Amino acid sequence: MPHPSRPRIVVGVDTHKQTHVAVALNQVGAVIGETTIPAHRAGYAQLQRWACELGEHEGEVEFGVEGCGSYGAGLASFLRRAGHRVVEVNRPDRSVRHRRGKDDTIDAETAARAVLSGAATAVPKTGDGxxxxxxxxxxxxxxxxxxxxxxxxxxxxxxxxxxxxxxxxxxxxxxxxxxxxxxxxxxxxxxxxxxxxxxxxxxxxxxxxxxxxxxxxxxxxxxxxxxxxAPALTSLFGIAEDSASELLIVVGDNPDRINSEAALAKLCGACPIPASSGKTSRHRLNRGGHRQANAALHRILVVRMRFHEPTITYVTRRTAEGKTKKEIMRCLKRFLIREIYQIIVAPHKTNPLPSTT
Structure with missing residues (x-):
């Protein structure tokens, strides 16, 4: 992280198959430079030199990179190995593009502002294990x-x-x-x-x-x-190699980037979404998150609800309380996330945060 007493620059990068466009902002959000590089190792080194030259005058440098799971994967990996802080930035939504327009420079600047404002904080997967x-x-x-x-x-x-x-x-x-x-x-x-x-x-x-x-x-x-x-993961009831692989993929090779059980639940689309109105207080299923991981959770629970005695007992009790099958499934997914977090994330946390219950 940048030193709090020093100014910093943030470089936003809009990634494409052949070229990447970068825009640098200073601490107060002013544009101080922009460049275009080819999307290969020599281009990555060129971007790093350009950013470090700006950093000598403005302070420490960090990068906000779009598409870290696709066209930006190589750049993010290069910058991470070089010791820079890299933040994964989501593509701008349609409302932002409707207001500001669309070109590569605008997208790169938007990525940099998302990091500077703290709206983007996600650590990208390392992809090297x-x-x-x-x-x-x-x-x-x-x-x-x-x-x-x-x-x-x-x-x-x-x-x-x-x-x-x-x-x-x-x-x-x-x-x-x-x-x-x-x-x-x-x-x-x-x-x-x-x-x-x-x-x-x-x-x-x-x-x-x-x-x-x-x-x-x-x-x-x-x-x-x-x-x-994760040998302990496939030892859990109902988790075979196909479902285990989906869950491992969503976590990545650097599971320490996931801060808590709640963060993993949100990443898998298994966190409760409020759906209350008036005197009705309830939650609904989450339709966001990583859908393949969510489907893996669903398959595991289908097996457990049929063959796993503790799960069968839980479903019977909650059904008697008036819960629907969808509501029971939502609760079971959250419990399953807790098991998975303790196996594939918690052992990698040097200073683990309290679990969300």
Whole structure:
């Protein structure tokens, strides 16, 4: 953090695929410089030298970078390793752009003002450890899973319009038997619709089989990486490698950036949102936050509500009190966040804040 007795400058950066635009402000918010750099390591070093030269006259330097999870990831990592304080800045909302207009310099200046005013305080993920490896493998797994689903949906659609002698054999089969049977289909020559249907169904079945094997491989790799990153997490009831990987991804390789249980709950969209009016006092489900992590929490709770005895007892008691299923799920997500925080965040806190109960 800058020394309180010294003036500082804040550099806001609007990031793009090929170039980044930076604007520097002094302590009182006056623009003292702007520059454009190429988006590679030499450009990052150029930006650092430019900012440090301004800093010699104005004071210590900190950076507000947009898109730290995409185009700004390389710059944020470079500046962090160089010892600078980097703050992740959200893209300006439409109302700000409607009032001020839109160009790269304005966006960079807006990012700098968000840091200077204290509106932006988020520490970006470091992206240099096991969790980053999990994130990359998870992308491969998710895309393979989606393509596998598309393959079998398309296969079943083809069967609906296939010749009757083929449809009557394949339509009653379950998914596994259907794939095996379709992979056995043969055709003599492309002499009629039935040959084309056999060819297409076999191609789709082979595609499904290959994607299924690929997905299973990704699952094994994810299991290894999640056990390496947080072995205690996958030991919790209902948390397998897929859900564990989503939760680890949202926390990142530097979990100490999350200050409290409440911050993790908000990050996962599991914090209570007031929905009271008049004499009605209630909270509703949060529709914000990291939706993949929130979906992982939901899957874990679906399993627990069916097979985990303490959770079943809790649901029964709260239902008797008049709570709806959505309200019970909201409470259970918050309790689950508490468990997860104690496993993957609290051990990394050098001076942990009090837990939110």
């Amino acid at each position: 096991t969790v980053e490896m999990i994130r990359q493998v998870k992308i491969a797994k998710d895309t393979a899973t989606k393509a596998r689903s598309q393959a079998i949906i398309t296969l079943k659609t083809i069967i609906v319009n296939a010749p009757a002698e083929l449809r009557e054999i394949l339509e009653p089969l379950g998914d596994k038997a259907l794939i095996e049977e379709c992979r056995k289909l043969r055709y003599e020559s492309m002499s009629g619709p039935i040959d084309a249907a056999c060819y297409t169904l076999r191609a789709l079945a082979d595609r499904y089989h290959a994607l299924d094997q690929e997905t299973r491989l990704h699952d094994r790799v994810l299991a290894t990486l999640t056990n390496r990153a």
